[in-house]
Amino acid sequence: xxxxxxxxxxxxxxxxxxxxxxxxxxxxxxxxxxxxxxxxxxxxxxxxxxxxxxxxxxxxxxxxxxxxxxxxxxxxxxxxxxxxxxxxxxxxxxxxxxxxxxxxxxxxxxxxxxxxxxxxxxxxxxxxxxxxxxxxxxxxxxxxxxxxxxxxxxxxxxxxxxxxxxxxxxxxxxxxxxxxxxxxxxxxxxxxxxxxxxxxxxxxxxxxxxxxxxxxxxxxxxxxxxxxxxxxxxxxxxxxxxxxxxxxxxxxxxxxxxxxxxxxxxxxxxxxxxxxxxxxxxxxxxxxxxxxxxxxxxxxxxxxxxxxxxxxxxxxxxxxxxxxxxxxxxxxxxxxxxxxxxxxxxxxxxxxxxxxxxxxxxxxxxxxxxxxxxxxxxxxxxxxxxxxxxxxxxxxxxxxxxxxxxxxxxxxxxxxxxxxxxxxxxxxxxxxxxxxxxxxxxxxxxxxxxxxxxxxxxxxxxxxxxxxxxxxxxxxxxxxxxxxxxxxxxxxxxxxxxxxxxxxxxxxxxxxxxxxxxxxxxxxxxxxxxxxxxxxxxxxxxx
Amino acid sequence: xxxxxxxxxxxxxxxxxxxxxxxxxxxxxxxxxxxxxxxxxxxxxxxxxxxxxxxxxxxxxxxxxxxxxxxxxxxxxxxxxxxxxxxxxxxxxxxxxxxxxxxxxxxxxxxxxxxxxxxxxxxxxxxxxxxxxxxxxxxxxxxxxxxxxxxxxxxxxxxxxxxxxxxxxxxxxxxxxxxxxxxxxxxxxxxxxxxxxxxxxxxxxxxxxxxxxxxxxxxxxxxxxxxxxxxxxxxxxxxxxxxxxxxxxxxxxxxxxxxxxxxxxxxxxxxxxxxxxxxxxxxxxxxxxxxxxxxxxxxxxxxxxxxxxxxxxxxxxxxxxxxxxxxxxxxxxxxxxxxxxxxxxxxxxxxxxxxxxxxxxxxxxxxxxxxxxxxxxxxxxxxxxxxxxxxxxxxxxxxxxxxxxxxxxxxxxxxxxxxxxxxxxxxxxxxxxxxxxxxxxxxxxxxxxxxxxx
Numbered sequence: 001x002x003x004x005x006x007x008x009x010x011x012x013x014x015x016x017x018x019x020x021x022x023x024x025x026x027x028x029x030x031x032x033x034x035x036x037x038x039x040x041x042x043x044x045x046x047x048x049x050x051x052x053x054x055x056x057x058x059x060x061x062x063x064x065x066x067x068x069x070x071x072x073x074x075x076x077x078x079x080x081x082x083x084x085x086x087x088x089x090x091x092x093x094x095x096x097x098x099x100x101x102x103x104x105x106x107x108x109x110x111x112x113x114x115x116x117x118x119x120x121x122x123x124x125x126x127x128x129x130x131x132x133x134x135x136x137x138x139x140x141x142x143x144x145x146x147x148x149x150x151x152x153x154x155x156x157x158x159x160x161x162x163x164x165x166x167x168x169x170x171x172x173x174x175x176x177x178x179x180x181x182x183x184x185x186x187x188x189x190x191x192x193x194x195x196x197x198x199x200x201x202x203x204x205x206x207x208x209x210x211x212x213x214x215x216x217x218x219x220x221x222x223x224x225x226x227x228x229x230x231x232x233x234x235x236x237x238x239x240x241x242x243x244x245x246x247x248x249x250x251x252x253x254x255x256x257x258x259x260x261x262x263x264x265x266x267x268x269x270x271x272x273x274x275x276x277x278x279x280x281x282x283x284x285x286x287x288x289x290x291x292x293x294x295x296x297x298x299x300x301x302x303x304x305x306x307x308x309x310x311x312x313x314x315x316x317x318x319x320x321x322x323x324x325x326x327x328x329x330x331x332x333x334x335x336x337x338x339x340x341x342x343x344x345x346x347x348x349x350x351x352x353x354x355x356x357x358x359x360x361x362x363x364x365x366x367x368x369x370x371x372x373x374x375x376x377x378x379x380x381x382x383x384x385x386x387x388x389x390x391x392x393x394x395x396x397x398x399x400x401x402x403x404x405x406x407x408x409x410x411x412x413x414x415x416x417x418x419x420x421x422x423x424x425x426x427x428x429x430x431x432x433x434x435x436x437x438x439x440x441x442x443x444x445x446x447x448x449x450x451x452x453x454x455x456x457x458x459x460x461x462x463x464x465x466x467x468x469x470x471x472x473x474x475x476x477x478x479x480x481x482x483x484x485x486x487x488x489x490x491x492x493x494x495x496x497x498x499x500x501x502x503x504x505x506x507x508x509x510x511x512x513x514x515x516x517x518x519x520x521x522x523x524x525x526x527x528x529x530x531x532x533x534x535x536x537x538x539x540x541x542x543x
Numbered sequence: 544x545x546x547x548x549x550x551x552x553x554x555x556x557x558x559x560x561x562x563x564x565x566x567x568x569x570x571x572x573x574x575x576x577x578x579x580x581x582x583x584x585x586x587x588x589x590x591x592x593x594x595x596x597x598x599x600x601x602x603x604x605x606x607x608x609x610x611x612x613x614x615x616x617x618x619x620x621x622x623x624x625x626x627x628x629x630x631x632x633x634x635x636x637x638x639x640x641x642x643x644x645x646x647x648x649x650x651x652x653x654x655x656x657x658x659x660x661x662x663x664x665x666x667x668x669x670x671x672x673x674x675x676x677x678x679x680x681x682x683x684x685x686x687x688x689x690x691x692x693x694x695x696x697x698x699x700x701x702x703x704x705x706x707x708x709x710x711x712x713x714x715x716x717x718x719x720x721x722x723x724x725x726x727x728x729x730x731x732x733x734x735x736x737x738x739x740x741x742x743x744x745x746x747x748x749x750x751x752x753x754x755x756x757x758x759x760x761x762x763x764x765x766x767x768x769x770x771x772x773x774x775x776x777x778x779x780x781x782x783x784x785x786x787x788x789x790x791x792x793x794x795x796x797x798x799x800x801x802x803x804x805x806x807x808x809x810x811x812x813x814x815x816x817x818x819x820x821x822x823x824x825x826x827x828x829x830x831x832x833x834x835x836x837x838x839x840x841x842x843x844x845x846x847x848x849x850x851x852x853x854x855x856x857x858x859x860x861x862x863x864x865x866x867x868x869x870x871x872x873x874x875x876x877x878x879x880x881x882x883x884x885x886x887x888x889x890x891x892x893x894x895x896x897x898x899x900x901x902x903x904x905x906x907x908x909x910x911x912x913x914x915x916x917x918x919x920x921x922x923x924x925x926x927x928x929x930x931x932x933x934x935x936x937x938x939x940x941x942x943x944x945x946x947x948x949x950x951x952x953x954x955x956x957x958x959x960x961x962x963x964x965x966x967x968x969x970x971x972x973x974x975x976x977x978x979x980x981x982x983x984x985x986x987x988x989x990x991x992x993x994x995x996x997x
Contacts, residue, residue, distance in 0.1 A: 026610065026622075026965040033623040039684030042753040046841030432752050482751060530841065531753035533686060 038425075038537045045530040052400060052437070052520045068522040069399055078396040082263040082366070087294070087388040088246070091131075091254060093138065096242035098125045102218060103235035104153055110227050117222040122164075122205045125240055127212040134211035135201040136251040139169065141386055143194035143245035147177055150187035150237045154228045157181045159220035161238060164205075166197045166214070181236070194245055211253075214240070251333075251383045254296060259370040259390065264363055271310070271360040277407035277506070282517040284357040286346040287395040290328040293339035294390060295383035298328035299374025304367040305346075307356035315359050319351035327377045328370075328390075336383065357398060366394075400520035404439065405512040410504045415447070421496050425535040429485040432529040433464035436478040438510040438518035439526075440466035447498035456494045458485055464526060466510040473519050475510075566602060567896055567911040568926045568939040568954040569973045570880060575922050575943045576952045577651045578975060580660060580711060581644070582880060583814040584724030585800040587658045587713045588651050590979045595649025595662075598975025602956070603641040607632040610965035630682035633675050636697050640900070643667040646975065647706075657714035660726070667704040667734075668876050670900075674698055680746070690750035696743035700764070703873065704734040705821065707796070720804040725797060730875070732767060732792030732821040737873050739763035754840040759862075762832040765871045767792060767823040791825040796875055812882040817875035824870040832864040877901035879908075890917040892924075911956075913939075920944055926956060937969060950977040 052074040053066035065077045102121050127135055145166065151157050158180045166175040175197060177190040204210045220236060292298060301324070305317035321344075328342045346353045356364065370390075373382070421427075444460035463483055470476035487495070509518045570582045577588045577595060605612075611632040613622040648663040676693045685693060709728025716723065741761040748755060768790075771783045796819025802812040842857045878901065884894040892915045899908040915924030926939035938959055943952035953974045960970050 022961040023963045024961075026615075026963060029620075030615070031621045032613065033621045035624055037626070037681075039626075039680070039682065040686035041684035042686050042689050042748055044749075044752055044754045044839060044841035046844040048844040430753065529752045530844065533689075533753065536684075 034539050036537060036539045038535065040533060040535050042533040043531065045532055047527060047529040050526040050528070052522070052524060055437075055439070055526065069397075072522045074400040074520040074522050074524075076398040076400065078398075080394050082288075082392040082394050084392070085259050085390040087384045087386055090259060090294070090388075090390075091133065091250070091252075091257070091384060093242075093245040093247060093250070094128065094130055095244065096128055096240065098128070098214075098241075099148075099237060099239035100125060100216070101235060101237045103233050104220075104222055104230070105232055106153070106222060106224070106230045106234070107232045108224055109229045111224060112226045114226055115224045117224065118220070119222070120217070120219045122215065122217045124204055124210075125214040125216055125238075127201055127214060129212060131257055132255050133257075134253040134255075135199075136211065136253075137201060137249075138199045138245075138247045138252070139249040140194035140197060140199070141246045141248040144241075144243040145175065145192045145194050145197065146239075146241040146243065147190040148187065148237075148239040148241070149177070149179065149181060149190075150239075151181035151235070152186065153181075153222055153234045153236070154183055154230050155225060156183065156223045157220050157236065158223070159218065159236065162217040162219075163240075164215040164217055165200045165203075167200065168196055169198045170196070194242065216240075246386070247384075248386050249336075249383065250385075251381075253382045254372045254384075256374070257372045259298065259372070263392070263394075264365050271362070278358075278403070278405045279360070279407050280358045280403045280517065281354060281398045282401040282403070283348060283399050284353055285395075285397045285399075286353055287343055287397060288345070289393045289395065290342045291339050291389075291391040291393070292328050292330045292342065293337075293385070294330050294372075294388045295333060295336065295385075296330045296372050296380055297374060297377035298330065298390065299369075299371050299376060300326040300328055300344075301369045302366070303369050304365065305356075306365050307359050307361035308363050308365065309359045310362045313359065315352075315356050315361075317346065317351050317353065317356060319346075321346050321350035325374055325376050327374055329377070330380065333381050333383055337385065339389075357396070401517050402509065402520070403512060403515055403517045404507050404509045407507045408505065409507070410502055412448070412500050412502045415498050415501045421492050424492055425489045425537060427487045427492055427535075428533040429487065430531040430533070431463060431483045431485070432531065433481045433483075434478050434527040434529075435464045435481070435525075436467045436475045437520065437524045437526050438466050438469050438475050439520075440464060440508055440510075442506040444504040446502040446504065447495050448500050448502055449497055450499050452500075455498050456491055460504070460506065464528075466508065469510050469516075469518055474521060475524065566600070566954070566956065566971065566973065567898065567913060568924075568941040568956045568971075569600070570882070570896065571894060571913045571915050571924050571926060571941050572922065572943045572952055572954060576950070576954075576975075577649055577660065577977060577979075578646055578952075578973070580651075580713075580724070580726070581646075581662075581664070581798070582816065582878075583800045583802070583812060584711055584726045584798045584816075585713050585722040585802045585812065585814065586724070587715075587722065588653055588979070591653050592980045593649065593651035594978040595646055595651075596976045596978065597648070598646045598973070600644040600646075600971075600973035600975075601642065602969070602971035603639075604969035604971070605639040606634055606637040606968065608966055608968045611968075613965070626678065626682035630675075630678045633678045635675050637673050637675070637678065639669075639671045639673075641667075641669040644973075649977070657712065657722070657724075660711040661709075662711070662726075662728075663706070663708050665704075665706045668701070669703075670699070670701045670876065672697060672699040685746065685748045685755075688746075689748045689753065691748070693746040693748075694744075696745065698738075698744070699742065700736065700738045701873070701876070702734070702736040703732070703821075703876065704768075705730050705732045705792075707731075709796075711798070721801065722803075723799075723801045725799050728796050728798070730794050730796045730819065730821060731790065732794075732823055733787060733790075734768040735792075735821070735823055735873060736764060736766045736769060737871075739765065752840065754838055756836065756838045757861075758836040759832055760834045762834070762864075764830045765823070765827065765873075766830065767825070767827045770826055770828055786826065792821055792823050794819055794821050796820075800880075808886045810884045810886075812880070812884065814880045816878045816880075818877060820872045820874045822870055822872045827868050827870060829867040829869050829871065830864070831867060832862055835862060837861040874901075891915070911939075915941070937967070948978050948980050950979045951975075952977070 056066060063078060067075055067077060069075045100123060102123065104119060106117055147161060149159060149161065160176060160178040163175040167173065175192065179188045181188060201212050201214065202209055204213050205215045216238060218236065218238060302317065302322050307315045326344045329340045331338045331340050348354055440462065441464050442460050443463040445458040447455045449455055461483060465479045465481050467475035467477060467479045566582060569579055572579050574586050574589050577593045578598060580586050607629055611628050612624065614625045614628040615622045643666065645665040646662065647665055649660065651658060651660040674695050674697045677695045677698055679687065680693050707728040707730045709726050711724060711726035713722055713724035715721065739761045743760045744762065745758045746755055768786065771778060771786065796817055798816040800814030802810055804810050839858055839861060842853050879899045881897040882894050884892050886892050894913045896911045896913065897908045899906055911926055913924055913926040915922060921942065921944050923942040937957040939956040940958040941954035944950050955972045957967055957969050957971060960967055
C-alpha cells in the first residue's frame, strides 16, 4: 500500500513539476524584429556582344558607315557630296542683238509715175558666243524673240520675213512676220516667246553645214510713188534680239571650257573619337565618283590635295595620281538623258594617301582642275540638257587592316543604378569576355555625378585580351578572360549617386608593338557577360 | 519500490530508442479515454455509454527548436527569424509537421463483447519536408554552391483539411484475449495543397559566369478549395459554407486495429489509421510548371530599359506552365502504431511503442517508452522519448479520470514545453471532456494480483 502511494505521489509530483514549471522569459516583452533576408547571391546579369561596328560606334555616329568589303573585311567609309555643277552654271546662252541692213538696189528720183519693185533676199545672221562655243541647235525653255524691221526707202514697203532657223517646235513652221512700212511709219516690231521654237544653227542659206548661223528670208515689195527719191543703198534693216534665253537642250560643242571644282572635306569629326595612341590604316582608299550627265567628257587633274591635322600640320598628297589627267566620261547623244559614273581612286600605289589618313586629319582640302573635252578623251559630239549635272562624291574607305597601339577613347553612358544597388552590400562584379577580335582593351570606369565629378573610379585594368592571329590573317581562337571587380559597401554607396559612367578604353591590336597590321573581319565578335555576387539585404518591407 | 525504480530506469534508458513522437501520450489513456480509439480502434471504453464533448488537439514538430526559429543574439532582447540559425540546426532532410484534430462529436456504446461508436472529427495536417540545400540557399544564397548543385528534390508539401464522419466497432474474441476494431468513415475533403509525387528541382551555378541551370520535374502543386481565399471576390456569400457542408471531394476511409493478450501480463497491439485516399474533384486548381531544364544567363544588355522588369520577364519566360482543373488523388496520412505492453501489476503498465507516419510513403518510425499507473479513479503516466542525438529529450505526461459521468483528460508528449519552450522542437497536447456513464456494469475483478497492494 505504501509503495503504491509512493508511486502515485512521485508520478503526480512529476506531473506537477512538468506542468507548473512555467518559464516564458525568452518571450517576455520581446518582439519579433523586422524580417531581413541577407543571403549572398551569385547570379548572371546579362551579356552584350560587340562586333567591330559596335566598338567603333562613336565614329559611326560622326557620319562614318561601318560595313564590309567583298572580302568581309570591316571597312569604314566616309562619304561626302563634294560638289555639283549644273548646266546653267556651266554655260549660259547670252542675249543676242543682231542686225542686218539689206539694200533694195533701187535708184529713182521723182519718176513721175508710180511703180512697184518686188525683191526676195535670203541671208545669214551669225549667233554670238562668249567662249567660242559652236551651236548646232537649241531648244529653248524660256526667253523672248524680238524682230524690228525698219526702212529708209522713200516708199511704202510690204514685207514678209521668215526666220528659217527658228521652227515652231510643234508645227515645224518657221517663224515669220509680215507688214507694211510707210514713209510716215517706217518701222515695225514683232515679239514672241522663244519657248515655242527650236533654233537650228547648222545650215547656211544654201544648206551647207555650218555652226552658229541663222538663215533669214526677207520678201518685200517697194511701192514707188511719182515723187519718190530712192538711192541704191536704201533698203530694209532687220534687227534680231534674243532676250534672257534659257534652253532645254543645247547641241553645242563647248570646247575645253573649264569647270570650277574645288572643295574641302571638313566633316571629319570621326577622327576626334581616336584620342591618344595610334591607329594606322594599311590600305585606305579615297574614291572620287563623278556622275556626269553632260554630253561631253571632262578632264580632271589635282591642283592640290592636302590633309590638315588636328594640330594644324599640313600633309600634301603626292604620287603619280597627282599629275595625271583623269578622264570623266559623258553620255553620248545616243544616250541622251542618262549619266555616266566614272570613279577613280587614290590609294597606296598612286599616292601617299595612308599618310594623310593616319594623321587623323581635321579636314582635307581638294583643289581640282576640271575642263571639258580633254585631249586624252575620244572626240565626242557635245550636248547639254537643262538638267545636265556633274556631281562629285568623295568616299574615304578605310578597310580595318590596321595597327592600333594604345589608342585611347572614352564614352559616357547614362546610368540609373540607385535602386538596383540599394539592397547590395558587398559586391563582386564579374566581367567575362570571350573575344576573337585581334584587339585587346584596358578599361577604366569612372562613375560621375550630375556635375561630372568623379564619385568613384575603378582603376584601369585589362578587360579583354587580343586573340592570336593565324597565318591566314584570321584570328585562330577566342580568348576568354574573367575579371572580378570587388566593391565594398562604402564604395557601393558612392556609386549609388552616379548618374553616368565614363568608360575609358585603351586599345591595342595583336602584337601592336611590332607594327603588325591585323585584319578585322566582319564576323569577329567580343562577347561580354556580366555577373555579380552580392550580399543582399532585403527586409520585410521589401527594401 | 524496486520495480518502480527499475521502471523509471527503463524509461530513462529507453529514450535513446525514440526518434519522434505522435500522440504517444494520448495512446496511453487507452480504454479510459474514448478519443484514444482514433489511434487504436481496438480500444473499448470501460463504461456503457459515452458522450464526448468537442475537444481539440494539436501537435507540431520539426527539426529545429523554437529558439532556432525565433532566435536571439547573445545581447539581443528581441528575437528574429534568422536563416543562418535555422540552417545550423538543419539536417540532410528536415520535416515540419503539424496536425490539428477537433473531435466534434463522439458517442460510444459498450456491449458484452465489444462496443460501437459514432464520431465526427475535423482534421488538418501540414507536412513540409525540405532538404538541407533548401535552407542553405535561404541562409547563404547560392554563394557556397558555386560550381555545385543545390538540390531540393526531397522537398515536399502536403496540406490536408477534411472532416470525417464514421462509425466504429470493436469485438473481442478468444475469450477476450483478442480484440479487433475497425472504424469506417466518410471523409470529405475541404482544402488541399500538395506537391506532385516525384517533384524534383535543382539549381546549378556555373563557376565562371554564375549562370543558373534550373531543372524542374513534376513541378505541380495541386490545390483544392483554396480558390475561395485566393479569389474571394469571385464568390457569393454562402458559397464557402455550402462547399464546406457538401462537396464532391468525398471518400471512404478506414482505421483498423487489434490487440492480443499474449499472457496475463503482456499485450501486443497494432493499429493502422486513415487508410484511404481523397479524390479531389471539386474546386481543384493544378498549378503546373512543365518539366524543363533551363539556363538563365541574364538578359541582353543592349538597349536594356526597365532592367528589373526585363530580368523578371526573362526568367518567367523560361518556364512554361499552365493552370488546369483536373481531379487528383491524395492519400490520407496513414499512421501505424505498434505496441507491446507489460503489466507489472493491473495498475502499472510499461509500454514500448513504435509509430510511423506514412505521409510521404516512407517507413521512418519513431519510438517511445511509457509508464502508466492507475490509482483509484485516475490514470496517469509518463512518456519518455528522444528524437535523435542532435535533438531534444521529451518527457510526456497524461492524466485522465474514469469516475464518471464527467471525464477530464489531458495528454501531452512534451510536458516540459511550458518551461522555456524555446528549447523544444515539438509542441502537442490533447485535452477534452467526456460524459461517461455505466462504469460499474462492466467493472471486472482484477485478473492480475498487484503485489504492491499486498
